[in-house]
């Protein structure tokens with residue numbers, strides 16, 4: 001039996017040239033106000049999706065939604081803290097009310113506190129795990145329930161290359177991202193039969209607001225470029241193109257995967 005890749009919106013078989021188009025689809029990007037999430041939102045919108053920018057930074061989310069809207073795409077900003085389940089439920093309900101469906105979820109909200117393991121307080125540990133792992137799980141659960149009902153969905157969790165390798169001063173962060181990689185596989189096997197794929201992306205070092213302190217340190221910046229086989233940090237655009245594949249109907253047979261977008265960093 002040959003499986004045909006279908007347009008999730010109208011159920012028609014897709015021509016090859018349309019496999020990476022997202023016309024009529026709806027994407028939620030949590031943490032979409034800035035950084036990698038914003039680039040993801042711009043990519044998804046440019047390939048045809050209407051987008052919801054969900055972020056705890058309401059003002060920045062609004063600015064990003066307006067920027068995307070000015071490009072001719074429907075874009076909505078919704079205030080949401082990924083650690084508050086009722087925020088996630090409201091976000092999903094408002095999206096369905098506005099657009100009728102949710103095809104794509106990008107979990108890009110993330111935080112990091114760089115400090116020696118010996119200094120990590122219970123408060124710091126919980127705040128990182130709550131945003132990067134627990135919140136991400138409940139975002140998958142809440143939006144996943146809509147996708148399972150629809151019989152189609154693409155979930156992309158932004159992990160990190162620190163899901164694969166360890167770095168100094170990042171005990172909670174490494175633990176959270178390793179958890180995201182493993183959780184992604186578990187959800188992938190639970191929801192595969194419902195047409196919902198769950199994948200993760202593992203970026204190395206990209207130029208975003210989160211990494212401003214790293215790249216402000218000339219020695220660290222040089223160290224990163226020296227240890228990255230392509231010889232430089234990543235441009236968020238290079239993450240957007242990898243994400244587009246996982247967000248599109250064309251990736252229908254890829255699930256539970258951790259896609260390293262790291263310029264070869266972890267291949268050494």
Ligand SMILES: NC(=O)c1ccc[n+]([C@@H]2O[C@H](COP(=O)([O-])OP(=O)(O)OC[C@H]3O[C@@H](n4cnc5c(N)ncnc54)[C@H](O)[C@@H]3O)[C@@H](O)[C@H]2O)c1
Pocket residue numbers: 030031032033034035036037054055056057080081082083107108109110111131158159160161202203204205206207208209210211
């Ligand atoms: N930038 C990199 O090089 C890099 C590398 C590996 C992994 N990552 C991961 O990629 C993701 C995005 O990173 P970034 O560099 O774009 O970070 P960023 O700090 O530039 O953006 C993160 C966004 O998430 C939002 N956010 C934070 N906590 C939130 C919460 N509780 N609820 C809702 N929104 C919240 C912020 O308001 C912000 O808009 C993170 O998960 C990060 O760990 C980034």
